[in-house]
Amino acid sequence: MSAGEIRVAINSDQDIVLARQKGRALAIDLGFSAVDATFIATAVSELARNILAYARKGEITLRAVQGSNRRGIQVVASDDGPGIPDIHQAMRDGFSTSGSLGLGLPGVRRLMDEFGITSQPGQGTTVKVKKWKQ
Amino acid sequence: MEVPILKQGEVLIATFQAALSDADLENLRRGLLQQVVRFRSRGVIVDVTAMDVMDSFASRTLREIAHMIRLRGAETVIVGIQPEVAFAMVQLGMTLEGVATALDLEEGLAYLTEKFKSID
Numbered sequence: 551m552s553a554g555e556i557r558v559a560i561n562s563d564q565d566i567v568l569a570r571q572k573g574r575a576l577a578i579d580l581g582f583s584a585v586d587a588t589f590i591a592t593a594v595s596e597l598a599r600n601i602l603a604y605a606r607k608g609e610i611t612l613r614a615v616q617g618s619n620r621r622g623i624q625v626v627a628s629d630d631g632p633g634i635p636d637i638h639q640a641m642r643d644g645f646s647t648s649g650s651l652g653l654g655l656p657g658v659r660r661l662m663d664e665f666g667i668t669s670q671p672g673q674g675t676t677v678k679v680k681k682w683k684q
Numbered sequence: 685m686e687v688p689i690l691k692q693g694e695v696l697i698a699t700f701q702a703a704l705s706d707a708d709l710e711n712l713r714r715g716l717l718q719q720v721v722r723f724r725s726r727g728v729i730v731d732v733t734a735m736d737v738m739d740s741f742a743s744r745t746l747r748e749i750a751h752m753i754r755l756r757g758a759e760t761v762i763v764g765i766q767p768e769v770a771f772a773m774v775q776l777g778m779t780l781e782g783v784a785t786a787l788d789l790e791e792g793l794a795y796l797t798e799k800f801k802s803i804d
Contacts, residue, residue, distance in 0.1 A: 563706035657776035
């Protein structure tokens with residue numbers, strides 16, 4: 551485990567609150583603005599919510615990252631759930647398969663600077679997002 | 685976590701805390717509706733000044749609260765959405781369409797007072 555890496559196991563709705571609090575705290579520590587810290591906390595909340603809604607359990611990992619000339623924060627949401635059969639469909643606004651909860655992935659992409667997703671049906675989903683300090 | 689609900693005349697005031705879980709929000713939705721029925725309230729103010737994140741679930745729950753209370757014949761105003769929270773909500777694609785909002789508690793009360801006058 552690298553220095554400054556924060557892992558939050560996601561098993562209940564309380565863990566969503568914990569994950570977003572830790573996301574905000576790390577963002578503030580790294581010197582992000584209040585707006586960006588809120589964007590990051592909101593994105594973490596949505597990603598943790600997806601884990602709970604689709605896979606029931608998983609993990610959020612937060613860490614500071616260094617770019618060529620800037621610092622940033624990386625959030626990885628991973629689970630061993632059912633996976634997403636059609637990622638293109640999941641990336642459309644308003645798409646949801648869990649009933650009332652939206653996937654929120656297009657929103658997370660708008661809140662963050664970089665967005666990546668890998669998913670295999672039956673093997674789980676990993677969403678990796680980054681935000682760079684302005 | 686308990687959300688305090690204050691009764692002020694015909695208006696109920698619910699003050700949300702920062703760290704509300706989904707279960708807390710659902711309890712609040714149920715509690716508010718029960719109180720509106722019990723006190724025959726005409727207005728509800730939901731103060732979200734302390735909330736530092738409003739994700740899809742929180743936004744949707746707020747919208748549902750407002751719509752349920754309207755079906756009861758009362759009005760809801762959401763007050764105190766922080767500027768950065770508002771920014772994040774728009775980026776996320778969450779809006780509170782059809783829900784009244786006001787800057788703070790004072791403006792929320794003024795809004796409801798006007799609304800009651802126009803009905804009476």
